[in-house]
Amino acid sequence: MATVVIPEVTRKRMLLLLNLLGVWPKDKITSVDISEQTGWKDSLIRHDLWLLGYNGGVSNGYQKDELRNAIALALGIETEPKNCCIVGLSRLGAALLDEGMLEGTCFTIKAGFDSNVNRVEILRSTFPLYPATEMNYVIKRENIRFAVLTVADKDAQHMTDRLVSAGITGIVNMTRCVLKVPAEVKVENLSVVNALNMINK
Amino acid sequence: MATVVIPEVTRKRMLLLLNLLGVWPKDKITSVDISEQTGWKDSLIRHDLWLLGYNGGVSNGYQKDELRNAIALALGIETEPKNCCIVGLSRLGAALLDEGMLEGTCFTIKAGFDSNVNRVEILRSTFPLYPATEMNYVIKRENIRFAVLTVADKDAQHMTDRLVSAGITGIVNMTRCVLKVPAEVKVENLSVVNALNMINK
DNA sequence: ATTTGTGAACAGTTTCACAGCG
């Protein structure tokens, strides 16, 4: 069997594969089917699944539901619920309010923060909003592990520092900035501008 | 000098480095400075710049402005303006309307599309909105090259097919779906849910 | 004394090739 460490690239592909399985019409799916949908080499898909320690497809393709469960289990997702917060309620941040975006996932938004006290009072949302001064207290009280950062670029590092010192373990960074964090804090960069520059070849 | 092909990982790092240079307070910056801010090994930064063919820092660190220009030139960005569109005006899509998000970049949003004709009529924006049926015509007329896809998951592949057949060359995909596109079309996946699952370890 | 530029060494990822299962 394979190594215990699952590389990030494999994890990323497996998350996309989970989504693909969610809309796949048939019960059975082969590595060649997946390859046609995603553009990844069929051998790579088989190798990824081998890394996960999965071998339920011997010689006859995979059963969609069983494969989905096996991947979710191997990646350790869709288990107990995880608490998140949104930092920055202008622009993108406000768009995430009241959204069903996290529906059907293990993530729940427990709080929104903004340094503009006015905005916190005006906006409506299904979860409570707080001024940024209360971040440390609320994050600890609500046991929040993850943050989505949608502040203006100039505030990005400052807010990151506060999130880190409040004990957050992962940040989805929607700003263009490089965030300076301790090695144990995970960051995923999701800037639209940087993404446009990636495809601008 | 280095190979002509710049790897995607290097390109991603260089885009972040550009943003870092934008806020760096001093005129001079060394590979160790960059390493401290980003967590990347200093040797990797030097190697990246070597790949870009840049060697303006010999033995004395880099001049911020010169380095910035050299990177932008090597990546071929910040040159002529590029036209973009937003597909899907609910949720995230609407948040991108009227936003200064692309300010100071070479990208301009020229159009927004939605299959809901009502929404197209109600929303206000600094660029024109059209029903999705006009996508093919408008994208060609306005010479739009890039799209930000913020539709519901169930419409993602269908809208992608229309974008591709209208001649789009790159898509920023904010849905969770794997998009099936021809090899020459570039896709950057920016799903918040997938990102949360990446940092959920 | 620092700090880059550079290729070689090393580590990680993808592809290949094929045995073996159903």
Added chain:
DNA sequence: CGCTGTGAAACTGTTCACAAAT
């Protein structure tokens, strides 16, 4: 016979080590 599981081979990306420049 089509399809997976698996390790080896090929390839890509990162780190090291040090000569050269100031």
